[in-house]
Amino acid sequence: xxxxxxxxxxxxxxxxxxxxxxxxxxxxxxxxxxxxxxxxxxxxxxxxxxxxxxxxxxxxxxxxxxxxxxxxxxxxxxxxxxxxxxxxxxxxxx
Numbered sequence: 001x002x003x004x005x006x007x008x009x010x011x012x013x014x015x016x017x018x019x020x021x022x023x024x025x026x027x028x029x030x031x032x033x034x035x036x037x038x039x040x041x042x043x044x045x046x047x048x049x050x051x052x053x054x055x056x057x058x059x060x061x062x063x064x065x066x067x068x069x070x071x072x073x074x075x076x077x078x079x080x081x082x083x084x085x086x087x088x089x090x091x092x093x094x
Contacts, residue, residue: 044094047072047087056081
């Protein structure tokens with residue numbers, strides 16, 4: 001269960017449960033629950049495509065990357081791997 005804003009009854013910080021994969025507002029019990037919003041990334045990152053398998057210490061612990069994946073540096077200097085397919089669908093070179 002999570003908390004959020006219901007776009008049907010406009011209650012904020014309500015408990016949102018999921019039934020059959022759909023969010024349900026605990027206040028109005030509308031099966032449409034909160035509206036899913038679309039977001040896009042606005043902060044550029046630095047990344048390098050790796051030519052062999054690699055290991056990197058991230059904020060979440062040690063993670064593995066594979067040849068062809070990208071090693072990214074986040075806005076606070078943190079490092080993390082991004083699978084090639086996901087990176088190439090999510091980012092474009094500037």
